[in-house]
Amino acid sequence: MGAAEKLRTLAEDEKYRKKLAVCYQCGVCTGGCPVAYVKPEYNPRRILEAIILGQYEEILSSDLVWLCTSCHSCLERCPQRIEVSELLIELRNLAAETGNIPKLLLERAKRIAETGQSTPISRASTVWREKLNLAPVSPVNVEEVQGILQATNFPGWIERARNLANGARS
Amino acid sequence: MGQEARYAWFPGCWVSNRMPFIEAADRRVLSAFGIELVEMKDTSCCPEPYAVLGLGREAWLGLAARNLSIAEEMKQSLLTPCPGCYHTLKAAQTVLRREPAQREQVNKLLSRVGRQFKGDIEVDHTIGVLHNKIGFEKLASAIKYPFSGLKVAVHYGCHLLKPSTVTGIDDPERPTFLDRLAEVSGAESVPYMRKMLCCGGPISSVDENASYAIAREKLLKVKQAGADCLLVACPACLIQYDTNQPFIEKTFGESYEVPVLYHTELLCLVMGIRLAEIGFRHQVKVDKILEKVRT
Numbered sequence: 001m002g003a004a005e006k007l008r009t010l011a012e013d014e015k016y017r018k019k020l021a022v023c024y025q026c027g028v029c030t031g032g033c034p035v036a037y038v039k040p041e042y043n044p045r046r047i048l049e050a051i052i053l054g055q056y057e058e059i060l061s062s063d064l065v066w067l068c069t070s071c072h073s074c075l076e077r078c079p080q081r082i083e084v085s086e087l088l089i090e091l092r093n094l095a096a097e098t099g100n101i102p103k104l105l106l107e108r109a110k111r112i113a114e115t116g117q118s119t120p121i122s123r124a125s126t127v128w129r130e131k132l133n134l135a136p137v138s139p140v141n142v143e144e145v146q147g148i149l150q151a152t153n154f155p156g157w158i159e160r161a162r163n164l165a166n167g168a169r170s
Numbered sequence: 171m172g173q174e175a176r177y178a179w180f181p182g183c184w185v186s187n188r189m190p191f192i193e194a195a196d197r198r199v200l201s202a203f204g205i206e207l208v209e210m211k212d213t214s215c216c217p218e219p220y221a222v223l224g225l226g227r228e229a230w231l232g233l234a235a236r237n238l239s240i241a242e243e244m245k246q247s248l249l250t251p252c253p254g255c256y257h258t259l260k261a262a263q264t265v266l267r268r269e270p271a272q273r274e275q276v277n278k279l280l281s282r283v284g285r286q287f288k289g290d291i292e293v294d295h296t297i298g299v300l301h302n303k304i305g306f307e308k309l310a311s312a313i314k315y316p317f318s319g320l321k322v323a324v325h326y327g328c329h330l331l332k333p334s335t336v337t338g339i340d341d342p343e344r345p346t347f348l349d350r351l352a353e354v355s356g357a358e359s360v361p362y363m364r365k366m367l368c369c370g371g372p373i374s375s376v377d378e379n380a381s382y383a384i385a386r387e388k389l390l391k392v393k394q395a396g397a398d399c400l401l402v403a404c405p406a407c408l409i410q411y412d413t414n415q416p417f418i419e420k421t422f423g424e425s426y427e428v429p430v431l432y433h434t435e436l437l438c439l440v441m442g443i444r445l446a447e448i449g450f451r452h453q454v455k456v457d458k459i460l461e462k463v464r465t
Contacts, residue, residue: 034367034368034370034384034387035370035373035380035384037384037387038370038380038383038384038387039377039380039383042380063376066224066373066376067373067376067377067380068373069328069368069370069371069372069373069384070219070220070328070329070372071328071332071368072328072329072332072333073328073332073366073368075332075333076332076333076334076342076343083333085333086333089223089224089227090227092224092225093224093225093226093227096224096225096226101225102375102376104375104376105220105221105224105225105375105376106221108218108220108221108375109221109222109225112214112215112217112218112221112222116214116215117183117187117214117215118183118184118215118217118218118221119183119184119186119187119188120183120187121186121187122187125186125187125188125190128190128449129186129190131449132190132191132193132194132448132449133194134190134193134194134197135209137186137187138209138210138211138212138213139212140212140213140214141212141214143283144212144214144236144283144285145214145233145236147282147283148229148232148233148236148279148280148282148283149229149232149233151232151279151282152226152228152229152232152279153226153228153229154222154225154226154228154229157225157226158225
């Protein structure tokens with residue numbers, strides 16, 4: 001099943017359909033959104049509206065789903081208790097599946113998959129810690145980390161997005 | 171203070187490898203109150219909620235459960251100074267305790283590497299320990315050199331507070347712990363607009379301009395309120411407001427000169443621990459703050 005189909009299934013799922021159906025487009029999510037304040041193109045209310053209207057492919061191919069900071073203000077404030085920011089995480093997961101992943105995030109994801117850390121231990125960090133009398137950081141068990149990641153879709157999605165990006169360049 | 175004074179310490183990638191001076195401050199403060207931190211071995215990134223959770227929830231949950239299982243093996247509750255790690259580990263733990271199907275699925279993943287998630291330890295943040303376990307009375311008694319006339323704008327950030335069903339450290343919209351901490355230190359917590367605004371940091375690698383514009387909004391309001399500094403409790407907020415402040419100034423052609431302090435750095439100052447001792451390394455000069463420590 002493609003990502004857009006998965007989003008359709010999700011949106012039509014009893015659990016989500018009920019939630020989305022109660023959105024009356026009041027825009028509280030957007031009024032309190034730090035990103036919408038500085039970048040009006042990003043509008044959580046409109047993203048919800050697009051799901052309700054079934055514009056699945058448009059949402060998943062858009063950069064907008066990646067602009068949420070996950071501050072969760074919308075989730076706290078929604079009068080209908082729609083978990084907007086959690087829904088956005090689901091949208092990002094589905095967008096990732098189609099290869100829609102911003103370049104720098106992709107690099108970070110790859111780094112975590114390779115080293116197990118977002119900022120890996122370095123010679124500089126080791127020396128700095130010594131100077132501060134802090135114990136050395138225990139090395140990451142990368143084998144275990146990769147053993148877990150390989151059983152999920154994570155490395156495949158990184159690979160796919162990288163191939164798409166390379167294809168777009170050539 | 172509660173029974174527990176020993177924790178499995180999970181500083182996270184940023185604090186360990188990018189800003190160890192924060193760990194130095196945390197350790198000095200926690201040890202002054204008899205909190206013992208035990209090193210964790212083999213841990214990975216929490217994993218962070220943007221590049222990992224954003225790409226694949228299953229991978230995020232699997233790595234978080236693995237980190238939790240390491241603390242479980244140590245039979246110690248886990249303590250982290252990073253709200254990002256706190257949010258990830260607490261959210262993963264919450265869902266794995268509540269949903270048997272997800273737990274079974276994650277344990278299938280973990281069994282590949284000989285591990286298991288049991289859910290029998292707690293996850294806490296330094297703020298939770300300072301404020302709920304040690305408490306303000308005890309904190310106040312440790313303050314030797316209180317501030318005099320220092321005006322502080324406190325910034326709560328997001329992930330210690332929200333989603334409130336997961337984190338539960340304080341009221342998600344009207345928290346008080348940092349205001350009280352500022353007051354205990356002898357400073358005045360000044361009211362200012364946009365106190366609950368996100369720092370914008372998480373999207374810096376997706377849209378740097380939008381990320382900086384969000385931080386700019388906060389820095390302008392802090393300056394307008396006449397605060398001497400901004401007080402934060404999160405390494406990511408510290409990077410955004412301090413490390414990135416010169417870039418934000420350059421982007422918008424403005425000057426803010428807002429010094430930023432991390433909550434345990436503030437405590438070190440008033441407990442008589444010099445910044446040089448904790449290897450303090452910030453971008454924006456903090457001379458204005460130091461002048462106001464009563465010695």
